[in-house]
Amino acid sequence: MQEVSHSLIALAKTLELRWQSYRSSSEFDQFVEFTLSLNGLTERLTQHNLPGLASACQELENRALAFFTDHTLRPVSEEQAEAISQQLNTILQLLHRHETPAVITKRLSDGPDTEHDPWVRQRNVLIVSRHGHPWRAALVEQLSFYGFRPHAIDWEDEPELDEAPLAVILVPDQENSSYPQQALAALQRLKQRYVASYVYCLSVPSSLESIVSLQRAGANVCIPAEVKLSDILSRILDLVESREQETHRVLIVEDSKTAVAHIQRALDLHGIDSRAIHTPLSLLQACAEYRPHAILMDMYMPFCTGVEVTRALRQIPEYQSLPVIYLSGETDIAQQVEALRLGGDQFLTKPANPIILASVVKTKIERYRDMLRSGRHDSLTGLLNHSAAKGQLEQMVRRALPAGQLAVAMIDIDRFKSINDNYGHPVGDQVIRSLAWLLRGRLRNTDLIGRYGGEEFIVALGGVDLNQAMHLLDRIREDFSRLPHAHGRGALRASFSCGIAAVPSQVTAGCLIEAADEALLQAKRDGRNRIVAASRKRTPQ
Numbered sequence: 001m002q003e004v005s006h007s008l009i010a011l012a013k014t015l016e017l018r019w020q021s022y023r024s025s026s027e028f029d030q031f032v033e034f035t036l037s038l039n040g041l042t043e044r045l046t047q048h049n050l051p052g053l054a055s056a057c058q059e060l061e062n063r064a065l066a067f068f069t070d071h072t073l074r075p076v077s078e079e080q081a082e083a084i085s086q087q088l089n090t091i092l093q094l095l096h097r098h099e100t101p102a103v104i105t106k107r108l109s110d111g112p113d114t115e116h117d118p119w120v121r122q123r124n125v126l127i128v129s130r131h132g133h134p135w136r137a138a139l140v141e142q143l144s145f146y147g148f149r150p151h152a153i154d155w156e157d158e159p160e161l162d163e164a165p166l167a168v169i170l171v172p173d174q175e176n177s178s179y180p181q182q183a184l185a186a187l188q189r190l191k192q193r194y195v196a197s198y199v200y201c202l203s204v205p206s207s208l209e210s211i212v213s214l215q216r217a218g219a220n221v222c223i224p225a226e227v228k229l230s231d232i233l234s235r236i237l238d239l240v241e242s243r244e245q246e247t248h249r250v251l252i253v254e255d256s257k258t259a260v261a262h263i264q265r266a267l268d269l270h271g272i273d274s275r276a277i278h279t280p281l282s283l284l285q286a287c288a289e290y291r292p293h294a295i296l297m298d299m300y301m302p303f304c305t306g307v308e309v310t311r312a313l314r315q316i317p318e319y320q321s322l323p324v325i326y327l328s329g330e331t332d333i334a335q336q337v338e339a340l341r342l343g344g345d346q347f348l349t350k351p352a353n354p355i356i357l358a359s360v361v362k363t364k365i366e367r368y369r370d371m372l373r374s375g376r377h378d379s380l381t382g383l384l385n386h387s388a389a390k391g392q393l394e395q396m397v398r399r400a401l402p403a404g405q406l407a408v409a410m411i412d413i414d415r416f417k418s419i420n421d422n423y424g425h426p427v428g429d430q431v432i433r434s435l436a437w438l439l440r441g442r443l444r445n446t447d448l449i450g451r452y453g454g455e456e457f458i459v460a461l462g463g464v465d466l467n468q469a470m471h472l473l474d475r476i477r478e479d480f481s482r483l484p485h486a487h488g489r490g491a492l493r494a495s496f497s498c499g500i501a502a503v504p505s506q507v508t509a510g511c512l513i514e515a516a517d518e519a520l521l522q523a524k525r526d527g528r529n530r531i532v533a534a535s536r537k538r539t540p541q
Ligand SMILES: Nc1nc2c(ncn2[C@@H]2O[C@H](COP(=O)(O)OP(=O)(O)OP(=O)(O)O)[C@@H](O)[C@H]2O)c(=O)[nH]1
Pocket: 380, 412, 413, 414, 415, 416, 417, 418, 420, 424, 425, 426, 427, 428, 429, 432, 453, 454, 455, 524, 528
Protein backbone atom coordinates (compact mmCIF):
# COMPACT_ATOMS: atom_id res chain seq x y z
CA MET A 1 0.00 0.00 0.00
CA GLN A 2 2.75 2.40 1.07
CA GLU A 3 4.72 1.53 -2.02
CA VAL A 4 1.81 2.29 -4.32
CA SER A 5 1.02 5.71 -2.92
CA HIS A 6 4.70 6.61 -2.88
CA SER A 7 5.12 5.78 -6.53
CA LEU A 8 2.16 8.00 -7.42
CA ILE A 9 3.47 10.84 -5.31
CA ALA A 10 6.94 10.42 -6.84
CA LEU A 11 5.42 10.72 -10.32
CA ALA A 12 3.51 13.81 -9.27
CA LYS A 13 6.74 15.30 -7.93
CA THR A 14 8.53 14.68 -11.25
CA LEU A 15 5.62 16.26 -13.07
CA GLU A 16 5.77 19.34 -10.89
CA LEU A 17 9.55 19.64 -11.37
CA ARG A 18 9.22 19.32 -15.14
CA TRP A 19 6.61 22.04 -15.22
CA GLN A 20 8.86 24.30 -13.15
CA SER A 21 11.78 23.58 -15.55
CA TYR A 22 9.61 24.57 -18.48
CA ARG A 23 8.39 27.72 -16.75
CA SER A 24 11.94 28.85 -15.99
CA SER A 25 13.40 27.95 -19.43
CA SER A 26 10.38 28.40 -21.77
CA GLU A 27 11.96 25.75 -24.00
CA PHE A 28 9.49 23.62 -25.87
CA ASP A 29 11.60 20.48 -25.25
CA GLN A 30 10.88 20.93 -21.55
CA PHE A 31 7.22 21.27 -22.37
CA VAL A 32 7.40 17.92 -24.22
CA GLU A 33 9.02 16.33 -21.17
CA PHE A 34 6.24 17.74 -18.98
CA THR A 35 3.59 16.26 -21.31
CA LEU A 36 5.32 12.88 -21.21
CA SER A 37 5.27 12.92 -17.40
CA LEU A 38 1.64 13.90 -17.47
CA ASN A 39 0.85 11.00 -19.74
CA GLY A 40 2.71 8.65 -17.38
CA LEU A 41 0.73 9.93 -14.41
CA THR A 42 -2.61 9.53 -16.25
CA GLU A 43 -1.75 5.93 -17.03
CA ARG A 44 -0.75 5.24 -13.43
CA LEU A 45 -3.90 6.82 -12.05
CA THR A 46 -5.97 4.64 -14.36
CA GLN A 47 -4.09 1.57 -13.16
CA HIS A 48 -4.73 2.61 -9.57
CA ASN A 49 -8.41 2.93 -10.28
CA LEU A 50 -8.67 6.65 -9.77
CA PRO A 51 -10.69 7.39 -12.89
CA GLY A 52 -11.76 10.86 -11.75
CA LEU A 53 -8.19 11.99 -11.19
CA ALA A 54 -7.10 10.19 -14.35
CA SER A 55 -9.67 12.06 -16.41
CA ALA A 56 -8.63 15.39 -14.83
CA CYS A 57 -5.04 14.56 -15.85
CA GLN A 58 -6.20 13.50 -19.30
CA GLU A 59 -7.95 16.85 -19.76
CA LEU A 60 -4.74 18.66 -18.92
CA GLU A 61 -2.83 16.35 -21.24
CA ASN A 62 -5.21 17.16 -24.11
CA ARG A 63 -4.77 20.84 -23.43
CA ALA A 64 -0.98 20.40 -23.54
CA LEU A 65 -1.10 18.25 -26.68
CA ALA A 66 -2.87 21.05 -28.57
CA PHE A 67 0.46 22.90 -28.51
CA PHE A 68 2.13 20.01 -30.32
CA THR A 69 -0.15 20.05 -33.31
CA ASP A 70 -0.98 23.73 -33.63
CA HIS A 71 2.27 25.62 -34.23
CA THR A 72 0.46 28.97 -34.15
CA LEU A 73 -0.09 28.43 -30.42
CA ARG A 74 3.66 28.51 -29.69
CA PRO A 75 5.27 29.92 -27.67
CA VAL A 76 2.73 29.11 -24.97
CA SER A 77 1.18 32.41 -23.87
CA GLU A 78 1.44 33.55 -20.27
CA GLU A 79 -2.31 33.24 -19.92
CA GLN A 80 -2.29 29.63 -21.18
CA ALA A 81 0.68 28.75 -18.98
CA GLU A 82 -1.13 30.19 -15.96
CA ALA A 83 -4.24 28.14 -16.79
CA ILE A 84 -2.09 24.99 -17.04
CA SER A 85 -0.42 25.85 -13.69
CA GLN A 86 -3.81 26.15 -12.02
CA GLN A 87 -5.12 22.92 -13.48
CA LEU A 88 -1.91 21.18 -12.44
CA ASN A 89 -2.13 22.54 -8.90
CA THR A 90 -5.68 21.28 -8.50
CA ILE A 91 -4.61 17.82 -9.63
CA LEU A 92 -1.58 17.78 -7.32
CA GLN A 93 -3.63 18.92 -4.33
CA LEU A 94 -6.23 16.26 -4.98
CA LEU A 95 -3.59 13.64 -5.41
CA HIS A 96 -2.03 14.48 -2.05
CA ARG A 97 -5.43 14.47 -0.42
CA HIS A 98 -6.12 11.07 -1.99
CA GLU A 99 -2.74 9.75 -1.02
CA THR A 100 -3.93 7.19 1.48
CA PRO A 101 -7.59 6.46 0.72
CA ALA A 102 -6.90 6.36 -3.01
CA VAL A 103 -5.42 2.95 -2.64
CA ILE A 104 -7.58 0.14 -1.46
CA THR A 105 -6.53 -0.60 2.05
CA LYS A 106 -7.44 -4.17 2.55
CA ARG A 107 -5.36 -6.19 4.92
CA LEU A 108 -6.34 -8.94 7.25
CA SER A 109 -7.60 -7.50 10.48
CA ASP A 110 -6.05 -8.77 13.69
CA GLY A 111 -9.06 -8.01 15.80
CA PRO A 112 -12.45 -9.12 14.54
CA ASP A 113 -14.60 -6.18 15.55
CA THR A 114 -12.45 -3.14 15.07
CA GLU A 115 -14.51 -0.18 14.03
CA HIS A 116 -12.56 0.31 10.84
CA ASP A 117 -12.08 -3.20 9.60
CA PRO A 118 -9.43 -2.93 6.89
CA TRP A 119 -11.10 -5.64 4.84
CA VAL A 120 -14.07 -3.38 4.31
CA ARG A 121 -13.72 -0.56 1.82
CA GLN A 122 -14.99 2.61 3.39
CA ARG A 123 -15.40 4.87 0.41
CA ASN A 124 -17.80 7.75 0.13
CA VAL A 125 -20.50 7.78 -2.52
CA LEU A 126 -22.70 10.86 -2.80
CA ILE A 127 -26.29 10.44 -3.96
CA VAL A 128 -28.12 13.59 -5.05
CA SER A 129 -31.89 13.48 -5.54
CA ARG A 130 -35.09 15.03 -4.31
CA HIS A 131 -35.93 14.18 -0.71
CA GLY A 132 -37.81 10.89 -0.50
CA HIS A 133 -37.02 9.70 -4.03
CA PRO A 134 -37.62 5.92 -3.88
CA TRP A 135 -34.26 5.09 -5.48
CA ARG A 136 -32.39 7.04 -2.84
CA ALA A 137 -33.12 4.67 0.03
CA ALA A 138 -32.53 1.63 -2.17
CA LEU A 139 -29.15 2.94 -3.33
CA VAL A 140 -28.12 3.84 0.21
CA GLU A 141 -29.06 0.41 1.49
CA GLN A 142 -27.41 -1.56 -1.31
CA LEU A 143 -24.23 0.51 -1.37
CA SER A 144 -23.80 0.14 2.40
CA PHE A 145 -24.01 -3.61 2.07
CA TYR A 146 -21.19 -3.64 -0.43
CA GLY A 147 -18.92 -1.71 1.91
CA PHE A 148 -19.45 1.87 0.66
CA ARG A 149 -20.33 4.90 2.76
CA PRO A 150 -23.30 6.43 0.98
CA HIS A 151 -24.42 10.02 1.73
CA ALA A 152 -27.69 11.29 0.35
CA ILE A 153 -28.40 15.00 -0.16
CA ASP A 154 -31.07 17.14 -1.84
CA TRP A 155 -30.32 19.12 -5.00
CA GLU A 156 -29.68 22.42 -3.24
CA ASP A 157 -27.71 20.96 -0.29
CA GLU A 158 -23.96 21.28 0.20
CA PRO A 159 -22.43 17.91 1.10
CA GLU A 160 -20.56 17.56 4.38
CA LEU A 161 -17.96 14.90 3.68
CA ASP A 162 -14.61 14.22 5.31
CA GLU A 163 -13.07 13.39 1.94
CA ALA A 164 -14.05 13.61 -1.72
CA PRO A 165 -16.49 10.89 -2.77
CA LEU A 166 -15.37 8.13 -5.10
CA ALA A 167 -18.56 8.63 -7.07
CA VAL A 168 -21.45 11.07 -7.26
CA ILE A 169 -24.80 9.66 -8.41
CA LEU A 170 -27.48 12.02 -9.68
CA VAL A 171 -31.04 10.70 -9.62
CA PRO A 172 -33.43 12.98 -11.53
CA ASP A 173 -36.98 13.52 -10.29
CA GLN A 174 -38.46 12.35 -13.55
CA GLU A 175 -37.25 9.32 -15.43
CA ASN A 176 -36.33 9.63 -19.08
CA SER A 177 -36.73 13.39 -19.41
CA SER A 178 -34.13 16.15 -19.75
CA TYR A 179 -32.35 17.16 -16.56
CA PRO A 180 -33.85 20.42 -15.22
CA GLN A 181 -31.71 23.52 -14.74
CA GLN A 182 -31.55 22.93 -10.98
CA ALA A 183 -29.96 19.50 -11.52
CA LEU A 184 -27.46 20.82 -14.07
CA ALA A 185 -26.47 23.60 -11.67
CA ALA A 186 -25.97 21.09 -8.83
CA LEU A 187 -23.87 18.92 -11.13
CA GLN A 188 -21.63 21.84 -12.10
CA ARG A 189 -21.23 22.89 -8.49
CA LEU A 190 -20.32 19.40 -7.32
CA LYS A 191 -17.92 18.77 -10.19
CA GLN A 192 -16.10 21.99 -9.38
CA ARG A 193 -15.76 20.94 -5.77
CA TYR A 194 -14.94 17.27 -6.43
CA VAL A 195 -12.91 17.38 -9.63
CA ALA A 196 -11.69 13.83 -9.24
CA SER A 197 -14.99 12.14 -8.36
CA TYR A 198 -16.72 10.11 -11.01
CA VAL A 199 -20.18 11.47 -11.75
CA TYR A 200 -23.00 9.17 -12.84
CA CYS A 201 -26.24 10.64 -14.17
CA LEU A 202 -29.11 8.18 -14.02
CA SER A 203 -32.23 7.95 -16.19
CA VAL A 204 -30.78 9.99 -19.03
CA PRO A 205 -33.01 10.08 -22.13
CA SER A 206 -31.35 8.75 -25.30
CA SER A 207 -31.01 12.16 -26.89
CA LEU A 208 -27.69 13.55 -27.96
CA GLU A 209 -28.68 16.99 -26.68
CA SER A 210 -29.31 15.73 -23.14
CA ILE A 211 -26.08 13.73 -23.04
CA VAL A 212 -23.96 16.61 -24.37
CA SER A 213 -25.41 19.10 -21.89
CA LEU A 214 -24.74 16.71 -18.99
CA GLN A 215 -21.21 16.03 -20.18
CA ARG A 216 -20.58 19.77 -20.43
CA ALA A 217 -21.76 20.19 -16.87
CA GLY A 218 -19.30 17.50 -15.74
CA ALA A 219 -20.99 14.08 -16.06
CA ASN A 220 -18.59 11.20 -16.63
CA VAL A 221 -21.18 8.50 -17.27
CA CYS A 222 -24.75 8.93 -18.53
CA ILE A 223 -26.82 5.86 -17.74
CA PRO A 224 -29.93 5.47 -19.94
CA ALA A 225 -33.38 5.40 -18.41
CA GLU A 226 -33.95 1.72 -19.16
CA VAL A 227 -30.96 0.53 -17.07
CA LYS A 228 -32.08 -1.10 -13.83
CA LEU A 229 -30.84 -0.17 -10.38
CA SER A 230 -28.95 -3.46 -10.07
CA ASP A 231 -26.98 -2.73 -13.26
CA ILE A 232 -26.19 0.74 -12.01
CA LEU A 233 -24.68 -0.81 -8.91
CA SER A 234 -22.66 -3.19 -11.00
CA ARG A 235 -21.14 -0.24 -12.90
CA ILE A 236 -20.16 1.47 -9.68
CA LEU A 237 -18.66 -1.72 -8.33
CA ASP A 238 -16.71 -2.17 -11.54
CA LEU A 239 -15.21 1.24 -10.90
CA VAL A 240 -13.44 0.04 -7.81
CA GLU A 241 -12.34 -3.25 -9.19
CA SER A 242 -8.60 -2.94 -9.68
CA ARG A 243 -7.06 -4.60 -12.61
CA GLU A 244 -4.07 -6.71 -11.96
CA GLN A 245 -1.03 -4.64 -12.72
CA GLU A 246 0.91 -6.34 -15.42
CA THR A 247 3.83 -5.20 -17.45
CA HIS A 248 3.41 -4.54 -21.16
CA ARG A 249 5.97 -6.44 -23.24
CA VAL A 250 6.70 -5.30 -26.78
CA LEU A 251 8.92 -7.05 -29.31
CA ILE A 252 10.48 -4.72 -31.85
CA VAL A 253 11.44 -6.19 -35.22
CA GLU A 254 13.63 -3.55 -36.82
CA ASP A 255 16.97 -3.65 -38.63
CA SER A 256 17.96 -0.03 -37.93
CA LYS A 257 19.73 0.40 -34.60
CA THR A 258 18.86 4.12 -34.51
CA ALA A 259 15.16 3.41 -35.02
CA VAL A 260 15.30 0.78 -32.24
CA ALA A 261 16.95 3.25 -29.83
CA HIS A 262 14.30 5.87 -30.59
CA ILE A 263 11.41 3.42 -30.14
CA GLN A 264 12.83 1.87 -26.95
CA ARG A 265 13.29 5.29 -25.40
CA ALA A 266 9.68 6.21 -26.13
CA LEU A 267 8.39 2.90 -24.73
CA ASP A 268 10.65 3.06 -21.70
CA LEU A 269 9.41 6.53 -20.78
CA HIS A 270 5.91 5.08 -20.58
CA GLY A 271 6.87 2.07 -18.51
CA ILE A 272 6.60 -0.37 -21.42
CA ASP A 273 9.15 -3.16 -21.45
CA SER A 274 10.67 -3.99 -24.83
CA ARG A 275 13.14 -6.22 -26.58
CA ALA A 276 14.48 -5.80 -30.10
CA ILE A 277 15.53 -8.25 -32.77
CA HIS A 278 17.29 -7.06 -35.89
CA THR A 279 16.19 -9.79 -38.25
CA PRO A 280 12.77 -11.40 -38.67
CA LEU A 281 14.48 -14.79 -38.91
CA SER A 282 14.67 -15.00 -35.11
CA LEU A 283 11.05 -13.87 -34.60
CA LEU A 284 9.54 -17.20 -33.57
CA GLN A 285 12.29 -17.92 -31.09
CA ALA A 286 11.97 -14.42 -29.60
CA CYS A 287 8.18 -14.78 -29.34
CA ALA A 288 8.53 -18.11 -27.53
CA GLU A 289 11.14 -16.79 -25.09
CA TYR A 290 9.90 -13.26 -24.47
CA ARG A 291 6.11 -13.84 -24.82
CA PRO A 292 5.35 -10.32 -26.10
CA HIS A 293 1.92 -8.69 -25.79
CA ALA A 294 2.46 -6.80 -29.04
CA ILE A 295 4.93 -6.58 -31.92
CA LEU A 296 6.25 -3.42 -33.51
CA MET A 297 7.22 -4.45 -37.00
CA ASP A 298 9.37 -2.60 -39.48
CA MET A 299 7.93 -2.77 -43.01
CA TYR A 300 11.09 -3.17 -45.06
CA MET A 301 13.87 -5.46 -43.87
CA PRO A 302 16.68 -7.19 -45.76
CA PHE A 303 15.26 -10.71 -45.73
CA CYS A 304 11.54 -10.06 -46.26
CA THR A 305 8.84 -7.47 -45.65
CA GLY A 306 6.95 -6.93 -42.40
CA VAL A 307 3.74 -7.95 -44.17
CA GLU A 308 5.22 -11.31 -45.17
CA VAL A 309 6.46 -11.94 -41.64
CA THR A 310 3.06 -11.05 -40.16
CA ARG A 311 1.24 -13.33 -42.59
CA ALA A 312 3.58 -16.17 -41.59
CA LEU A 313 3.06 -15.43 -37.89
CA ARG A 314 -0.72 -15.56 -38.30
CA GLN A 315 -0.40 -19.19 -39.47
CA ILE A 316 0.53 -20.17 -35.92
CA PRO A 317 -2.65 -20.43 -33.78
CA GLU A 318 -0.96 -18.99 -30.69
CA TYR A 319 -0.13 -15.74 -32.47
CA GLN A 320 -3.31 -15.33 -34.51
CA SER A 321 -4.52 -12.34 -32.54
CA LEU A 322 -1.24 -10.97 -31.16
CA PRO A 323 -1.30 -7.24 -32.05
CA VAL A 324 1.12 -6.29 -34.81
CA ILE A 325 1.80 -2.59 -35.37
CA TYR A 326 3.71 -1.65 -38.52
CA LEU A 327 6.29 1.09 -38.40
CA SER A 328 7.42 2.50 -41.66
CA GLY A 329 8.31 5.59 -43.61
CA GLU A 330 5.55 4.44 -45.97
CA THR A 331 3.10 7.24 -46.65
CA ASP A 332 1.26 5.60 -49.55
CA ILE A 333 -2.26 5.01 -48.27
CA ALA A 334 -2.93 2.12 -50.68
CA GLN A 335 0.17 0.28 -49.41
CA GLN A 336 -0.87 0.87 -45.80
CA VAL A 337 -4.37 -0.46 -46.41
CA GLU A 338 -2.92 -3.54 -48.09
CA ALA A 339 -0.57 -4.11 -45.15
CA LEU A 340 -3.49 -3.93 -42.68
CA ARG A 341 -5.60 -6.23 -44.86
CA LEU A 342 -2.83 -8.79 -44.71
CA GLY A 343 -2.87 -9.18 -40.96
CA GLY A 344 -1.54 -6.02 -39.27
CA ASP A 345 -3.50 -4.11 -36.65
CA GLN A 346 -2.21 -0.57 -37.06
CA PHE A 347 0.14 1.46 -39.19
CA LEU A 348 2.35 4.19 -37.76
CA THR A 349 4.56 6.39 -39.89
CA LYS A 350 8.20 6.73 -38.82
CA PRO A 351 9.44 8.59 -36.89
CA ALA A 352 6.38 8.11 -34.68
CA ASN A 353 5.51 10.67 -32.03
CA PRO A 354 6.58 8.98 -28.74
CA ILE A 355 3.31 9.74 -26.99
CA ILE A 356 1.22 8.42 -29.85
CA LEU A 357 3.44 5.35 -30.20
CA ALA A 358 3.14 4.48 -26.49
CA SER A 359 -0.56 5.14 -26.41
CA VAL A 360 -1.25 3.00 -29.52
CA VAL A 361 0.83 0.17 -28.06
CA LYS A 362 -0.98 0.31 -24.72
CA THR A 363 -4.43 0.48 -26.29
CA LYS A 364 -3.72 -2.50 -28.53
CA ILE A 365 -2.36 -4.49 -25.59
CA GLU A 366 -5.36 -3.67 -23.38
CA ARG A 367 -7.77 -4.80 -26.11
CA TYR A 368 -5.77 -7.97 -26.63
CA ARG A 369 -5.84 -8.63 -22.89
CA ASP A 370 -9.59 -7.99 -22.74
CA MET A 371 -10.03 -10.53 -25.51
CA LEU A 372 -7.91 -13.09 -23.64
CA ARG A 373 -9.77 -12.29 -20.43
CA SER A 374 -13.18 -12.88 -21.98
CA GLY A 375 -12.26 -16.55 -22.35
CA ARG A 376 -11.32 -16.74 -18.66
CA HIS A 377 -14.22 -14.90 -17.14
CA ASP A 378 -17.79 -15.79 -16.36
CA SER A 379 -20.21 -13.56 -18.24
CA LEU A 380 -22.87 -13.29 -15.48
CA THR A 381 -20.56 -12.17 -12.70
CA GLY A 382 -17.30 -11.11 -14.35
CA LEU A 383 -15.44 -13.46 -11.97
CA LEU A 384 -12.91 -16.05 -13.10
CA ASN A 385 -14.63 -19.08 -14.57
CA HIS A 386 -14.19 -22.67 -13.35
CA SER A 387 -11.08 -23.63 -15.30
CA ALA A 388 -9.35 -20.24 -14.94
CA ALA A 389 -9.97 -20.29 -11.18
CA LYS A 390 -8.51 -23.79 -10.91
CA GLY A 391 -5.46 -22.75 -12.92
CA GLN A 392 -4.91 -19.70 -10.75
CA LEU A 393 -5.31 -21.71 -7.57
CA GLU A 394 -2.58 -24.08 -8.72
CA GLN A 395 -0.24 -21.11 -9.17
CA MET A 396 -1.17 -19.76 -5.73
CA VAL A 397 -0.45 -23.13 -4.13
CA ARG A 398 2.93 -23.29 -5.85
CA ARG A 399 3.77 -19.82 -4.55
CA ALA A 400 2.54 -20.56 -1.02
CA LEU A 401 4.36 -23.85 -0.46
CA PRO A 402 6.33 -24.96 1.42
CA ALA A 403 6.22 -22.32 4.17
CA GLY A 404 3.50 -19.80 3.25
CA GLN A 405 -0.19 -19.63 4.15
CA LEU A 406 -3.18 -20.10 1.89
CA ALA A 407 -6.85 -20.80 2.61
CA VAL A 408 -9.48 -21.96 0.14
CA ALA A 409 -13.23 -21.56 0.63
CA MET A 410 -15.99 -23.22 -1.36
CA ILE A 411 -19.24 -21.27 -1.08
CA ASP A 412 -22.70 -22.44 -2.18
CA ILE A 413 -25.94 -20.42 -2.02
CA ASP A 414 -28.54 -22.22 0.11
CA ARG A 415 -31.77 -23.60 -1.32
CA PHE A 416 -31.11 -21.81 -4.53
CA LYS A 417 -33.45 -24.03 -6.50
CA SER A 418 -36.36 -22.74 -4.46
CA ILE A 419 -35.33 -19.11 -5.18
CA ASN A 420 -35.48 -19.89 -8.89
CA ASP A 421 -38.75 -21.81 -8.52
CA ASN A 422 -40.48 -19.14 -6.43
CA TYR A 423 -39.16 -15.92 -7.97
CA GLY A 424 -37.88 -16.90 -11.41
CA HIS A 425 -34.46 -17.31 -12.98
CA PRO A 426 -33.69 -13.57 -13.46
CA VAL A 427 -34.07 -13.02 -9.70
CA GLY A 428 -31.86 -16.10 -9.11
CA ASP A 429 -29.26 -14.59 -11.43
CA GLN A 430 -29.41 -11.36 -9.48
CA VAL A 431 -28.75 -13.20 -6.21
CA ILE A 432 -25.68 -14.83 -7.81
CA ARG A 433 -24.44 -11.44 -9.01
CA SER A 434 -24.98 -9.88 -5.60
CA LEU A 435 -22.82 -12.49 -3.94
CA ALA A 436 -20.15 -11.95 -6.60
CA TRP A 437 -20.17 -8.20 -5.93
CA LEU A 438 -20.04 -8.70 -2.20
CA LEU A 439 -17.00 -10.94 -2.54
CA ARG A 440 -15.35 -8.52 -4.95
CA GLY A 441 -16.10 -5.61 -2.68
CA ARG A 442 -14.78 -7.32 0.43
CA LEU A 443 -11.73 -9.25 -0.68
CA ARG A 444 -8.32 -8.04 -1.71
CA ASN A 445 -7.26 -7.68 -5.33
CA THR A 446 -4.70 -10.40 -4.77
CA ASP A 447 -7.34 -12.91 -3.62
CA LEU A 448 -8.82 -15.37 -6.07
CA ILE A 449 -12.57 -15.22 -6.56
CA GLY A 450 -14.16 -17.55 -9.08
CA ARG A 451 -17.58 -18.81 -10.07
CA TYR A 452 -17.02 -22.52 -9.73
CA GLY A 453 -20.45 -23.74 -10.82
CA GLY A 454 -24.03 -22.46 -11.08
CA GLU A 455 -24.43 -21.09 -7.57
CA GLU A 456 -21.06 -22.21 -6.25
CA PHE A 457 -18.04 -19.93 -5.75
CA ILE A 458 -14.39 -20.53 -4.93
CA VAL A 459 -12.25 -18.10 -2.96
CA ALA A 460 -8.52 -18.41 -2.19
CA LEU A 461 -6.82 -16.11 0.27
CA GLY A 462 -3.03 -15.91 0.23
CA GLY A 463 -1.10 -15.31 3.48
CA VAL A 464 -4.14 -16.28 5.54
CA ASP A 465 -4.56 -19.23 7.90
CA LEU A 466 -7.67 -21.31 8.52
CA ASN A 467 -8.90 -19.32 11.52
CA GLN A 468 -8.44 -15.96 9.88
CA ALA A 469 -10.27 -17.16 6.78
CA MET A 470 -13.11 -18.54 8.95
CA HIS A 471 -13.52 -15.19 10.65
CA LEU A 472 -13.43 -13.17 7.45
CA LEU A 473 -15.87 -15.34 5.53
CA ASP A 474 -18.21 -15.54 8.47
CA ARG A 475 -18.60 -11.77 8.37
CA ILE A 476 -19.33 -11.91 4.65
CA ARG A 477 -21.81 -14.74 5.30
CA GLU A 478 -23.58 -12.68 7.93
CA ASP A 479 -23.79 -9.63 5.67
CA PHE A 480 -25.00 -11.65 2.71
CA SER A 481 -27.80 -13.16 4.79
CA ARG A 482 -29.01 -9.61 5.60
CA LEU A 483 -28.84 -8.36 2.03
CA PRO A 484 -32.27 -7.74 0.47
CA HIS A 485 -32.73 -8.95 -3.13
CA ALA A 486 -35.52 -7.17 -4.94
CA HIS A 487 -38.21 -9.12 -6.78
CA GLY A 488 -41.58 -8.20 -8.24
CA ARG A 489 -43.42 -8.52 -4.93
CA GLY A 490 -40.83 -7.15 -2.50
CA ALA A 491 -37.44 -8.41 -1.36
CA LEU A 492 -36.10 -11.83 -0.45
CA ARG A 493 -33.16 -12.84 1.73
CA ALA A 494 -30.72 -15.62 0.82
CA SER A 495 -27.83 -17.27 2.62
CA PHE A 496 -24.81 -19.37 1.79
CA SER A 497 -22.89 -22.24 3.30
CA CYS A 498 -19.14 -22.49 3.14
CA GLY A 499 -16.37 -25.02 3.67
CA ILE A 500 -12.78 -23.95 4.24
CA ALA A 501 -9.47 -25.76 3.95
CA ALA A 502 -5.93 -24.46 4.19
CA VAL A 503 -2.29 -25.37 3.71
CA PRO A 504 -0.32 -27.03 5.22
CA SER A 505 -3.05 -29.61 6.03
CA GLN A 506 -3.74 -29.82 2.30
CA VAL A 507 -0.80 -29.62 -0.06
CA THR A 508 -2.26 -29.50 -3.58
CA ALA A 509 -4.94 -27.41 -5.27
CA GLY A 510 -6.98 -30.60 -5.77
CA CYS A 511 -6.76 -31.55 -2.07
CA LEU A 512 -7.70 -28.02 -0.98
CA ILE A 513 -10.78 -28.02 -3.22
CA GLU A 514 -11.86 -31.53 -2.18
CA ALA A 515 -11.38 -30.82 1.52
CA ALA A 516 -13.23 -27.48 1.31
CA ASP A 517 -16.02 -29.16 -0.68
CA GLU A 518 -16.35 -31.90 1.94
CA ALA A 519 -16.57 -29.24 4.67
CA LEU A 520 -19.19 -27.39 2.59
CA LEU A 521 -21.33 -30.55 2.46
CA GLN A 522 -21.01 -30.80 6.23
CA ALA A 523 -22.17 -27.17 6.55
CA LYS A 524 -25.24 -28.03 4.46
CA ARG A 525 -25.92 -31.11 6.60
CA ASP A 526 -25.53 -29.06 9.80
CA GLY A 527 -28.38 -26.75 8.73
CA ARG A 528 -26.88 -24.32 6.12
CA ASN A 529 -26.00 -20.61 6.52
CA ARG A 530 -22.77 -21.54 8.31
CA ILE A 531 -19.05 -22.11 7.81
CA VAL A 532 -17.27 -25.37 8.52
CA ALA A 533 -13.51 -25.95 8.58
CA ALA A 534 -12.08 -29.04 6.89
CA SER A 535 -11.04 -31.51 9.54
CA ARG A 536 -9.17 -34.19 7.69
CA LYS A 537 -5.78 -34.12 5.98
CA ARG A 538 -6.10 -35.46 2.44
CA THR A 539 -3.41 -37.35 0.59
CA PRO A 540 -2.71 -36.23 -2.97
CA GLN A 541 -3.75 -38.87 -5.59
N1 LIG B 1 -30.88 -18.51 -11.91
C1 LIG B 1 -29.88 -19.37 -12.08
N2 LIG B 1 -29.97 -20.61 -11.58
C2 LIG B 1 -28.94 -21.45 -11.74
C3 LIG B 1 -27.77 -21.07 -12.42
N3 LIG B 1 -26.92 -22.12 -12.42
C4 LIG B 1 -27.52 -23.12 -11.74
N4 LIG B 1 -28.75 -22.73 -11.32
C5 LIG B 1 -29.75 -23.49 -10.56
O1 LIG B 1 -29.30 -23.65 -9.24
C6 LIG B 1 -30.04 -24.72 -8.65
C7 LIG B 1 -29.13 -25.49 -7.69
O2 LIG B 1 -29.96 -26.32 -6.93
P1 LIG B 1 -29.43 -27.52 -6.04
O3 LIG B 1 -28.06 -27.94 -6.48
O4 LIG B 1 -30.50 -28.57 -6.03
O5 LIG B 1 -29.22 -26.96 -4.64
P2 LIG B 1 -29.96 -25.88 -3.76
O6 LIG B 1 -31.40 -25.70 -4.14
O7 LIG B 1 -29.12 -24.65 -3.82
O8 LIG B 1 -29.91 -26.49 -2.34
P3 LIG B 1 -28.73 -26.66 -1.34
O9 LIG B 1 -27.44 -26.44 -2.08
O10 LIG B 1 -28.84 -28.07 -0.84
O11 LIG B 1 -28.91 -25.66 -0.26
C8 LIG B 1 -30.56 -25.57 -9.80
O12 LIG B 1 -31.94 -25.44 -9.83
C9 LIG B 1 -29.95 -24.90 -11.04
O13 LIG B 1 -30.84 -24.92 -12.15
C10 LIG B 1 -27.71 -19.75 -12.96
O14 LIG B 1 -26.73 -19.32 -13.59
N5 LIG B 1 -28.78 -18.93 -12.77
